[in-house]
Every structure is written in C-alpha cells, then in structure tokens.
Amino acid sequence: MNSSLPTEMRASVLHAAGDVRLETRALPAVEPGQVLVKIAAVGVCGSDVHYFHEGRIGSFIVDAPMILGHESAGTIVAVGTGVPADRIGERVSIEPQRACRRCEQCKRGRYNLCPDMEFYATPPIDGAFAEYAVIEADYAFAIPDTMSFEAAALCEPLSVGIWSNQKAGVGPGSAVLIAGAGPIGIIIAQVARAFGATSIIVSDPVAERREVALRFGATEVIDPIAQDIATLNLGVDAFIDASGAEPAIRAGIFAVAPAGSVVLVGMGADDQRLPVSRIQNLELNVTGVFRYANTWPLAIELVSTGAVDLDDLVTSRFDLDGVTDALAAATHPDTLKVIVAPGAGTR
Known part of the structure; x- marks a missing residue:
C-alpha cells in the first residue's frame, strides 16, 4: 500500500432501515489483482433508497452494517500485486461487481448471472458511499479527461x-x-x-x-x-x-x-x-434484466462521443454528511439523478 495514503477513511454506513451513520473505517485492503480508488462521485440508485427504507430487497437483507452506493467513479491511488503501477493516477468508472469467473454462467459470458457474484451495496458487500473503495482491476475502466466523474459514475445506470x-x-x-x-x-x-x-x-x-x-x-x-x-x-x-x-x-x-x-x-x-x-x-x-455484462466500453464511448448525455441528468449533489438527505432527494418527482461527492461540500 502507498505509504502516503491514510490508514482510515470516512464512510456512510447503513445499520438498519432508516439508520445511516457517518463513521470512520479502516482503509480497504487491496488484494492481488485489485485497485484502490479514491471515490469522486457516487450516484444514488433506487436500490439504495429501498435498502434505506426497508432494510432489504427481496432475499437480500441488511443484517450487518453496510456501505451503500454502487454507481461510482474516481481515481486509482494504489494497486495490488499483478496490476501495473502505471495505473495509479488513472481516472476510472467502476463496474461494481466481482464475478467468480469459474461457474457455467461466467464461462458462457453471462457473468451478471453468476451465483457467487459480489456486488457493491448488496449484502454483505460494501459499496462506495465512502472516500475509498476497492475493485478488481479489470472492472475499473479508464475514462477520457473530457468525461466528468459524475458522468463516469452514471455509466452504471447507463449500462442498465x-x-x-x-x-x-x-x-x-x-x-x-x-x-x-x-x-x-x-x-x-x-x-x-x-x-x-x-x-x-x-x-x-x-x-x-x-x-x-x-x-x-x-x-x-x-x-x-x-x-x-x-x-x-x-x-x-x-x-x-x-x-x-x-x-x-x-x-x-x-x-x-x-x-x-x-x-x-x-x-x-x-x-x-x-x-x-x-x-x-x-x-x-x-x-x-438483471444488471448487465460487458457494457462499460460502449457506455464510455456513448458518453464521450456525446451520443448520451449523463451530466444534465444530475439534479442535486451532497457530500458524505448529507447521505440521508441525498436518499430523501432521490424520491422527489422532479429528481433525475442525485450525486454524493465524498469530500465535497453539500450543494
């Protein structure tokens, strides 16, 4: 791990329905093949709102503290073994899942149906309402300098x-x-x-x-x-x-x-x-439709060429202190996308 990085981070943690707390957590450990991303923007999804209000979605139950947020983007600040060091500093959009790569669905290219999928903000996997998050290196997609972090985060709903x-x-x-x-x-x-x-x-x-x-x-x-x-x-x-x-x-x-x-x-x-x-x-x-597979390169291309406009979908922004307000704002009928920007001031 880069010695210049902090050992702790702030994160917005869901403990139970209606109970979100801003906490200090240890910086996530970077496993081989992974990257550590300093999170710049996270979109609020309907599933985040549902977990906040109900504490569950179907068979997925929040029975232990969990960080919400799966639409995210940021900058790689550390890499695990096997990942080129020159990826540090790369601006990326995160595909928030980790498939097993071994099951029949994965082998057939349908990794979104992997029975052992680990997906951000789906119990018990932590999401990205935090200052840092880890992801498999090949699920962190480089974005052009012309693309905003907000648009990069919204490549997740764009993939849907x-x-x-x-x-x-x-x-x-x-x-x-x-x-x-x-x-x-x-x-x-x-x-x-x-x-x-x-x-x-x-x-x-x-x-x-x-x-x-x-x-x-x-x-x-x-x-x-x-x-x-x-x-x-x-x-x-x-x-x-x-x-x-x-x-x-x-x-x-x-x-x-x-x-x-x-x-x-x-x-x-x-x-x-x-x-x-x-x-x-x-x-x-x-x-x-259950999530997506192999969509990120096309998502980035659609945004970078102007074929799809994601920036103008953003209607409000909050920082980690305002996650509860962000979740409430996402339910307003005049809201399109709410962004949480870790470290930024509430706007």
Missing part, C-alpha cells in the same frame, strides 16, 4: 439502459415504447436513440417527467391515465418497462407487434398477471 436495449433488439429504424420516465427510463430512451430507433414513445403519468423525456430523446410521450395504451394499436417492435407497475406492463404488452420483444426492467411486485394468450399467439419474446 444499454443492456435493456440490447435485450430488446433495438436497432436502426426500431419503434420502442418505454414505460416510466424516471432516471432509468430516460437513460433507456437516450440509448434507444443512440442505437438508431426512430420512434421512441415514453409513457408516464407525471407531466413534468414526460417533458423531461422529450428533452432526452423521446419522439412522443403518452399520459397512461388519459389514454389507454393497450387500445392505441402502437405496434412497436419492443416494449421496455422501467416502471414495475402491473397496469403499465400489461398495456405495454398489448402495444407490441407480432414477434416483438418485451423487456422487464422496473422492480415491482414479485408476482404479476400477464396476458399469456397474447404472448403465445403473437410469439412475443419476454425477458427480464
């Missing part, structure tokens, strides 16, 4: 948008319907545009969010309260749900043309009713 569009088969000339104009829905719309979709329809019951969708790539917006999407005969090639709401999912399935794709991204109830006969009769391809 990339994976969703890839699963949906979106390409030049595609028509796609997206339910939900929250942060992920907006990013999915931007990626669809970057992939060449010519009709990008976004539905959301909130007027302000529909306006945002139009600014970020939507060619048309729909108020699902005022219009029944299931009866509009949209005939889209793909429907991507970023809401998790059963009515939106059912309506979206009725908007898809024969042999089209349905991709479920939003997290809703564990069990929902689907129009199975329509799925069968139209041979619709229905799939889910």
Whole structure:
C-alpha cells in the first residue's frame, strides 16, 4: 500500500432501515489483482433508497452494517500485486461487481448471472458511499479527461439502459415504447436513440417527467391515465418497462407487434398477471434484466462521443454528511439523478 495514503477513511454506513451513520473505517485492503480508488462521485440508485427504507430487497437483507452506493467513479491511488503501477493516477468508472469467473454462467459470458457474484451495496458487500473503495482491476475502466466523474459514475445506470436495449433488439429504424420516465427510463430512451430507433414513445403519468423525456430523446410521450395504451394499436417492435407497475406492463404488452420483444426492467411486485394468450399467439419474446455484462466500453464511448448525455441528468449533489438527505432527494418527482461527492461540500 502507498505509504502516503491514510490508514482510515470516512464512510456512510447503513445499520438498519432508516439508520445511516457517518463513521470512520479502516482503509480497504487491496488484494492481488485489485485497485484502490479514491471515490469522486457516487450516484444514488433506487436500490439504495429501498435498502434505506426497508432494510432489504427481496432475499437480500441488511443484517450487518453496510456501505451503500454502487454507481461510482474516481481515481486509482494504489494497486495490488499483478496490476501495473502505471495505473495509479488513472481516472476510472467502476463496474461494481466481482464475478467468480469459474461457474457455467461466467464461462458462457453471462457473468451478471453468476451465483457467487459480489456486488457493491448488496449484502454483505460494501459499496462506495465512502472516500475509498476497492475493485478488481479489470472492472475499473479508464475514462477520457473530457468525461466528468459524475458522468463516469452514471455509466452504471447507463449500462442498465444499454443492456435493456440490447435485450430488446433495438436497432436502426426500431419503434420502442418505454414505460416510466424516471432516471432509468430516460437513460433507456437516450440509448434507444443512440442505437438508431426512430420512434421512441415514453409513457408516464407525471407531466413534468414526460417533458423531461422529450428533452432526452423521446419522439412522443403518452399520459397512461388519459389514454389507454393497450387500445392505441402502437405496434412497436419492443416494449421496455422501467416502471414495475402491473397496469403499465400489461398495456405495454398489448402495444407490441407480432414477434416483438418485451423487456422487464422496473422492480415491482414479485408476482404479476400477464396476458399469456397474447404472448403465445403473437410469439412475443419476454425477458427480464438483471444488471448487465460487458457494457462499460460502449457506455464510455456513448458518453464521450456525446451520443448520451449523463451530466444534465444530475439534479442535486451532497457530500458524505448529507447521505440521508441525498436518499430523501432521490424520491422527489422532479429528481433525475442525485450525486454524493465524498469530500465535497453539500450543494
């Protein structure tokens, strides 16, 4: 370890639902093949908010103190054995996972489905609401000097948008319907545009969010309260749900043309009713999305070329002292992305 580094760091630690504390922790040890990153920016995700309020997500239960935050970026300040020393000083975007690399899913390239995955801010793995974090060296991706740390951190939700569009088969000339104009829905719309979709329809019951969708790539917006999407005969090639709401999912399935794709991204109830006969009769391809795999190089390219705008998604910023406020701000309807900047002043 670099002798000029501190031995301790500040971290925002979740102890139980509603209980986040700013603490001093030992600097993480850097194992062989890993890098230590001084964290510059962390995006607040809906999962962070859910863990804060509920103390769990499905079978993942916070039963010991854990650092939240998995959308992160910063500068490499130390490297483990086997990692070139010239990576120190490199600005990086972090893919916040560590696959086993040995299981059948990993060997088939589906490492996001690795049963032994270690993922930032998923119990018991610590995340990045801290001054420093460690990650496998090949999950720390160099970014150009022109890319902000905030955009680099948001390459994580951008990867969800990339994976969703890839699963949906979106390409030049595609028509796609997206339910939900929250942060992920907006990013999915931007990626669809970057992939060449010519009709990008976004539905959301909130007027302000529909306006945002139009600014970020939507060619048309729909108020699902005022219009029944299931009866509009949209005939889209793909429907991507970023809401998790059963009515939106059912309506979206009725908007898809024969042999089209349905991709479920939003997290809703564990069990929902689907129009199975329509799925069968139209041979619709229905799939889910669980994180992503091999998306970071494309994410960085989309941002660095201006095809996707992540900087303008940031609506508020906080430091480690303000993590509780950041988690609250993320639930506001006029919020897109909240950033926690360790060491920075609250803004």
